Amino acid sequence: MVTPEGVALPLTLASRGTRAGALMLDLVFIVLLIVATTIMLIYLAGGTMGALARAEDTTPIGHALQFLFILWIAAMFLFRNAYFLFFELGPRGATPGKRLTGIRIAARDGGRLTAEMVIARNLLRDIELFLPLVFLASAGDGDTGAASLAATAWFLIFALFPFFNRDRLRAGDVIAGSWVVEAPRRRLEAVMSAGARVSGVSPATGVAYRFGEEELSIYGEYELQTLERVLRENRPEAITAVHEAICRKIGWDPGAGDERAFLDAYYAQLRARLEAGMRMGRRKADKFD
Amino acid sequence: MAESDPLSAIEAAALRSDRFRLEREADWKRLDQIVTHMEKGRIRRLSDEDVLALPVLYRTVASSLSIARETSLDAATLAYLEGLVQRAWFIVYGPRASLGSWLKRFLGGGWSASVRAIWLDLLIALAVMVAGAVVGWLLVAGDSEWYHAIVPGQFADARVPGASREALRATLFGRPEQEPLAAFSAYLFSNNAQVSILAFALGFAFGVPSLLLLVQNTATLGAMLWLFNGQGLLVDFAGWLSVHGTTELFAILLAGGAGLHIGRSMAFPGDRPVLQAAAEAGRRSAQVMAGVVLMLVIAAMLEGFARQLIDDTAGRFAVGGFMLAFWLAYFFAFGRNRNVGDTP
Numbered sequence: 001m002v003t004p005e006g007v008a009l010p011l012t013l014a015s016r017g018t019r020a021g022a023l024m025l026d027l028v029f030i031v032l033l034i035v036a037t038t039i040m041l042i043y044l045a046g047g048t049m050g051a052l053a054r055a056e057d058t059t060p061i062g063h064a065l066q067f068l069f070i071l072w073i074a075a076m077f078l079f080r081n082a083y084f085l086f087f088e089l090g091p092r093g094a095t096p097g098k099r100l101t102g103i104r105i106a107a108r109d110g111g112r113l114t115a116e117m118v119i120a121r122n123l124l125r126d127i128e129l130f131l132p133l134v135f136l137a138s139a140g141d142g143d144t145g146a147a148s149l150a151a152t153a154w155f156l157i158f159a160l161f162p163f164f165n166r167d168r169l170r171a172g173d174v175i176a177g178s179w180v181v182e183a184p185r186r187r188l189e190a191v192m193s194a195g196a197r198v199s200g201v202s203p204a205t206g207v208a209y210r211f212g213e214e215e216l217s218i219y220g221e222y223e224l225q226t227l228e229r230v231l232r233e234n235r236p237e238a239i240t241a242v243h244e245a246i247c248r249k250i251g252w253d254p255g256a257g258d259e260r261a262f263l264d265a266y267y268a269q270l271r272a273r274l275e276a277g278m279r280m281g282r283r284k285a286d287k288f289d
Numbered sequence: 290m291a292e293s294d295p296l297s298a299i300e301a302a303a304l305r306s307d308r309f310r311l312e313r314e315a316d317w318k319r320l321d322q323i324v325t326h327m328e329k330g331r332i333r334r335l336s337d338e339d340v341l342a343l344p345v346l347y348r349t350v351a352s353s354l355s356i357a358r359e360t361s362l363d364a365a366t367l368a369y370l371e372g373l374v375q376r377a378w379f380i381v382y383g384p385r386a387s388l389g390s391w392l393k394r395f396l397g398g399g400w401s402a403s404v405r406a407i408w409l410d411l412l413i414a415l416a417v418m419v420a421g422a423v424v425g426w427l428l429v430a431g432d433s434e435w436y437h438a439i440v441p442g443q444f445a446d447a448r449v450p451g452a453s454r455e456a457l458r459a460t461l462f463g464r465p466e467q468e469p470l471a472a473f474s475a476y477l478f479s480n481n482a483q484v485s486i487l488a489f490a491l492g493f494a495f496g497v498p499s500l501l502l503l504v505q506n507t508a509t510l511g512a513m514l515w516l517f518n519g520q521g522l523l524v525d526f527a528g529w530l531s532v533h534g535t536t537e538l539f540a541i542l543l544a545g546g547a548g549l550h551i552g553r554s555m556a557f558p559g560d561r562p563v564l565q566a567a568a569e570a571g572r573r574s575a576q577v578m579a580g581v582v583l584m585l586v587i588a589a590m591l592e593g594f595a596r597q598l599i600d601d602t603a604g605r606f607a608v609g610g611f612m613l614a615f616w617l618a619y620f621f622a623f624g625r626n627r628n629v630g631d632t633p
Contacts, residue, residue, distance in 0.1 A: 004382075007351045009375050070475040077479040081486070091380060092328045104379070108568065112382055115391050120575035126483075127490040169564075171493055175551060176575070177568025183379075184372045188314065188321070189365040191307050225364040232365060268304065271362050275306050278360060 002110070012182040014103040016162050019180055023129075025097030030079050037075045041068050080130060084122045089115060094183065104183040108167070113178065121176035128158040128171055189232060192267065207258075209265035215250040216273045222286035224274060227267050239263060306361035313353050317373060320346040324376050347377045395579065403576040404543065404620045410553060411546040414503060418542060421504035425511025439512045454520040461522065461529045462600055478589030481537060482582055485544035489551075489578050496552020503545045528602035531609025533592035539616050540584035547574035547581070584616075 002008050045068050087095040093113055094104040105121070107113045132155035136148060162168040173179055219227075230238050243259035246266060274284060283289075323339050323346065326332065332340070354370040361367065404411070428435040484506070491498035510530075517526035551570045558566035591608070599605050 003351060003374070003378055005348060005351045007355050007374065009371065009378065011375070073475040073479050077482065081482075091330060093379060106379070108564075113379075114572065116572040116575040116579075119579055120571040123486055123575065123578055124490045124493060126486050127493065131487065174564060174567050175493065175571030177565075177572065183376070184368075185376070186365075186369045186372045188317065188369045191311060192304075192363060221362055224362055228364055271306075272304055274362055275304065275360060278362070 011106065013168055014101075014180045014182050016168055018101045018103055018182075019162070019168075022095070022097040022101040022103060025100055026084070026095050029096055030083055033083075034076065034079055037079075038072065041072050041075075044068055081122075081126075084125060085118060088118045088122065092183075098180075102183055102185070103180055105178050106181050108173075108177050108179050117176040117178045119176075121172035121178050124172035124175055128161075132158070192228065192231065192271075209262055209269075211250070211266060211269050215252075216270050218249055218287060219270060220284035220286040220289050221274060224267070224270055227263065227270070231263060231267060234260075306357070306363060309356070309360065310363070310366055313349075316346055316349050317353065317370070320350050320377055321373055324373070324380055327380050328376070343377075344381060347374075347381050350374055350377065395576065398623070400576055400580045401620045401623050403573050404580070406573055407546050407550040407577065410550040411542060414500070414542050414545040414549055417500050417503050418507045418538070418545070421507030422511035422514065424504070425508030426515045427511075428508070429512040429515045436512050436516065439508050452516075452520075454522065457517060457520050457522055458525070461525050475589070475593075477592055478585055481540075481589065482585045485541055485581050485585065486578070488541065488544040489548045489574065489581075492548025492551035492574070493555075494552065495556045496549040499545050499548035499552065503541070506541065525602050528605035528609070529596065531613075532596040532599065532605045533588045533609075535609045535613035536584055536591060536616065537588035539613070540581045540588060543577050543584070544581045547577040550574050587612075 045065055084095055087098075088105055092099060092104060093106065098104055105113065105118070107117060132151050136151040136155060158171055162170050167173075167179055169179060227242065230242050239259050240256075243263055246263070247253065277283065319339075319342070323335060323343055326335050326339075327343075350370065351374050354367075354374050357363075357367055357370055425439055428439065484502070488499050488502045491502060514523065514526065517523050551567065551574055554566040554570035555563060561569075591612070595608055596605065599608060
């Protein structure tokens, strides 16, 4: 995707597993909402199902019960049809389940996500999900195997739909012109070259690490960013292993006890070298480059 | 140490790319904060300056990202910037038409324009519905046993072949106190809306099931028309039906037409790729469908209240006829010269 400012933003399609997980979460939320609403309304109705019989009355109590019944019908309709609509129309373009799994919906053509798209993709959910499930449940206690077979086939056709196209679209996405992408939220990590780390002076030994051209020219950007990850994660065994590997590669004698300072210094100097090359238009992708 | 003092921190950073980052990260963090607030829907908590600054900050951070891609090898910072620009992009270029302005555009011409855009499908759906009613009539006229197969049980209470004129008449007139009106109309709405959503969604299978659903529903209607005609109550039945039926059948017609529109665009995409054709048709139909739900709310209220309260055929025809005229005028005469809505 390219923004109007000309910045290319790579969108990563959400994996099918993530989307299935998000859907499961949403279904759980919907069921919880339905159960909670029903219990609450029954409680309001006097705690007894028998009270519903009086709903036929024209007494004030009857009217109140009627009103609760209407609320219940409206709530059920909304939970089934409007839950996804409501959340996907919001600024995050994602239902609670999608938020928890870090995905959102977006327009396939890279344009604005419109209300029509959200409506279209969610109306189709009815035949993709709810209807076959209801059908399957009702066919289950029937006498014919054919009905449950048909319901299963129906369900599977739509459930497996995302496996048969490159963009992992489900039927609703096809109709709406939308797709589901990853929406990563990242923290801004610490600066790597600030403070004492850059000077190359080890706080433990007072030795300044200086690397020559030969020692720095071995690695490329890929190794640099791997090293960055190791340093940010800061796991002692990984630090030791990487320290050893680098020392072997550049022909130093791997000592022990000062690995972190060594790697900090090596990272800063390697990055300085590679970035200087970048500014000159020379890039080195990895050690084989 | 330099941590507390940003200026000396920038000087202390050895790498040019880290200095670049330290100089700009205040802007990044501010944008991050604004975007986070807006994502959580807490737009009121933002100051006016923040809202005004959003587009500018977005562009600043987008350009930071372009520069960083060319000058920095700090993978974590690049990933952060990409994520931030993406989130901000969705906010800045997102569906930020508020519900109110969307409704205004929708009712002020967007909906009727979409309805007009699928006129051919509406004609086909109308023909199918009429055909369904005729078939229902003819089948039952040929063999009244068909009636039980066509008409679902909930309608076949007193309204069965062989029922007396009085029994049938009683289902049409004079029972305003019997049913809890509001609850009944809420139920009707929920049921009808689900059927019309189904008619729309089935359009995905090239429209064929949508048409079948229309036939099935209007065949019921045809069978009942035959039943009441047999006792000379056809006009009264039509009046009883027209109160809400003109709105409800119109809504079902629109839903079926919308489904058919999708099916037709997928079967015959013309010069466009199938996916693009489906997406365009889908967005147009979605607008029609949003209106269908609205129409069904109105139909349910008419059915639940008006039909029970108006107890004579002439009055019922007046209400039903007015609703029909209203919808026709709204869809096909209103907002014709305005160019809104239907621009997927």
